[in-house]
Amino acid sequence: MEQIGFIGLGIMGKPMARNLLRAGFPLTVYTRNQATVAEFVEQGAKGARNPREVAEQSTVVITMLPDSPEVQEVALGPNGVIEGIKPGSLFIDMSTIDPAVARAVHAAFAERQVEALDAPVSGGQIGAEQGTLSIMVGGSEAAFERARPIFQVLGKNITHVGGPGAGQVAKACNQMVVALTIQAVAEALTLAARAGVDPARVRQALLGGFAHSRILEVHGQRMLENAFTPGFRARLHRKDLRIALNLGREFATPLPATAHVATLFDSLIANGGAELDHAALALVYRTLTGEGTTATEHSATA
């Protein structure tokens, strides 16, 4: 059985690591917060003092970290995974990061005879807790098959998208579509309300046809109820749009809609909405039309 190392026990990583432990995998963990490490040790995991020590104890090392610089540091930096990992092991980064960084990580591990997968997820904290994440995977077929029993503990819709970095490209595409659909719903429901029509009934009418989306269902309802407690924080979605826009620049691909929705997220953040759910993009439209609470007021009263 694989010896799993797990690094990064935040909002997403913690429930993911817990699910692996419950599924019976031997687990070694590391995260900055030593109290969280102690919590896992109590539940039967081994603790480690740094990423190198995790790698020394493991045949598969998983990272779940906030952004590209953290992954570079933990994977390739001093006392990083690469210093402890044995040839023939597997490195899986499940963070959402720049595909270019993901490809660099693949290349660095390949030099040590270690295969890597980029395997970012979608589905949020609830998906992590329930083991129902969508997992988008880049890397070799062999590495994907080796990781499959682990992914099956963590998620439901598991797709091998392509070679190194392809998982991160898919995740960037996912975040573009989600952001743009939120904007579409926000713009349409704002227009309905301004034209004197009940946006709840418009949402209902739209759910039955081609305008149907998960976003209209879930985030449309959030907009109607002003329910902007995260959920997925606006500042994190903005980060993911930066990744998409970087990709567009790297591959000379104009992304006019993504560039535009990114500026609306900037406006939401500038108005105090960084920590609100991304559905709060609707508040930008209220600011544009001089209606309702701003993000600052909303954050103050929430």
Next chain:
Amino acid sequence: MEQIGFIGLGIMGKPMARNLLRAGFPLTVYTRNQATVAEFVEQGAKGARNPREVAEQSTVVITMLPDSPEVQEVALGPNGVIEGIKPGSLFIDMSTIDPAVARAVHAAFAERQVEALDAPVSGGQIGAEQGTLSIMVGGSEAAFERARPIFQVLGKNITHVGGPGAGQVAKACNQMVVALTIQAVAEALTLAARAGVDPARVRQALLGGFAHSRILEVHGQRMLENAFTPGFRARLHRKDLRIALNLGREFATPLPATAHVATLFDSLIANGGAELDHAALALVYRTLTGEGTTATEHSATA
């Protein structure tokens, strides 16, 4: 039983009228093409020589026409419905038109003691044929209840959205969300392909999570297969976006995303794509990136 008059037997109106005839409603029809009228007469309907004659024979008059000017002409012009309709009758316009024109039609009929409904539909030719249209209705509760048995023959998701014009507002919102979701999917799948990742696998990965939409399912697949035979023609969707943008101006509501996607539809149409399915918006992205066939080439070879 209501005596139904049906005016406008085009791609949508013809199968709708046929479904009403099959459901056993007495039917009087008029459309410009006299061969189509003759076809309905053979099937047991009565024919009329103009909209006024249809109204004289009917307790409920339905119109299904291309755009606002045609509805104004047929409803309120010389030999129009208003000249023949009896007090206590019901006028239902199921075309997609400007909400302001819809409200004017309501007002004109109200002066004759005739109630009106604006009841635009979504679901296309297939929805019309199968009687599974989404119907978005504006007008009084009483008029809506009177029309319900008729709507139940024509559609499935039937929503009373609000007062006069509210159905048209909902339809405008529907067309905004559909156009913007098509753009989101086109932009994301274009980026995937440019980054060397199989867009079919990206679509598959995205279908399981928050990026899920009917558009990703249906129009995403069309983009992968270059299947741009309509479907719903780009020039008609552009018309519907004009209605949405007019509404935005009328109610001082900025619609930045809708304004932008309208310019992309203009580009598609300028490049020869007016008669292609609206999923052909993806061709604009191929033009932007210097890849693939333009709409003109596509139309020439299709």
